[in-house]
Amino acid sequence: xxxxxxxxxxxxxxxxxxxxxxxxxxxxxxxxxxxxxxxxxxxxxxxxxxxxxxxxxxxxxxxxxxxxxxxxxxxxxxxxxxxxxxxxxxxxxxxxxxxxxxxxxxxxxxxxxxxxxxxxxxxxxxxxxxxxxxxxxxxxxxxxxxxxxxxxxxxxxxxxxxxxxxxxxxxxxxxxxxxxxxxxxxxxxxxxxxxxxxxxxxxxxxxxxxxxxxxxxx
Ligand SMILES: N[C@@H](CCC(=O)N[C@@H](CS)C(=O)NCC(=O)O)C(=O)O
Numbered sequence: 402x403x404x405x406x407x408x409x410x411x412x413x414x415x416x417x418x419x420x421x422x423x424x425x426x427x428x429x430x431x432x433x434x435x436x437x438x439x440x441x442x443x444x445x446x447x448x449x450x451x452x453x454x455x456x457x458x459x460x461x462x463x464x465x466x467x468x469x470x471x472x473x474x475x476x477x478x479x480x481x482x483x484x485x486x487x488x489x490x491x492x493x494x495x496x497x498x499x500x501x502x503x504x505x506x507x508x509x510x511x512x513x514x515x516x517x518x519x520x521x522x523x524x525x526x527x528x529x530x531x532x533x534x535x536x537x538x539x540x541x542x543x544x545x546x547x548x549x550x551x552x553x554x555x556x557x558x559x560x561x562x563x564x565x566x567x568x569x570x571x572x573x574x575x576x577x578x579x580x581x582x583x584x585x586x587x588x589x590x591x592x593x594x595x596x597x598x599x600x601x602x603x604x605x606x607x608x609x610x611x612x613x614x615x616x617x618x619x
Pocket of ligand 1 (some may be wrong): 414417455457468469541
């Protein structure tokens with residue numbers, strides 16, 4: 402029987418952890434969670450044994466170590482091709498990888514000025530203009546995908562890697578009260594209604610740890 406362990410950090414603040422964890426859930430992988438608290442001084446030493454990048458998520462499966470979220474997603478798609486994490490159609494797959502790449506390497510203004518904080522809610526949050534540009538690009542990506550592939554997920558009927566990559570953006574839009582058009586609002590609802598998302602959000606709300614710098618009053 403195969404064994405899998407996914408190392409993650411905070412469920413309230415860990416956006417990359419959420420992406421990797423959700424991909425593993427969508428792939429139907431049975432795994433154990435190893436939780437490394439974000440402010441634990443032992444954290445870096447422990448993570449280094451699993452991921453040379455000293456970042457999480459990190460997956461161990463059948464003696465194989467995979468780190469970095471997109472690599473984890475590609476690995477999960479290989480071991481569980483029937484889960485449809487990546488679209489079956491080549492053109493759609495290329496499109497999916499492109500928008501996942503944009504999320505992986507971009508949107509730094511959004512990521513730094515609207516950090517993921519599932520428990521929090523900041524009504525009437527004032528957006529910085531560069532963050533606004535990131536939001537406009539993300540909205541354009543979502544609308545293009547939802548219209549091209551028919552929704553309710555970015556690449557059609559089943560949630561996949563792209564939805565996992567953008568799931569922490571969905572939670573940020575709720576935390577920071579970002580107003581969206583009806584199509585994107587419906588997409589956010591669809592993501593938040595996923596059983597795996599509900600499980601993650603409940604755990605995030607129950608988590609005792611607080612990171613002061615991310616709890617600033619805006
Ligand atoms: N590019 C990495 C980013 C991972 C990342 O930044 N993870 C955060 C936690 S969600 C982390 O490990 N932070 C610890 C640190 O930066 O020292 C990925 O795709 O997995």
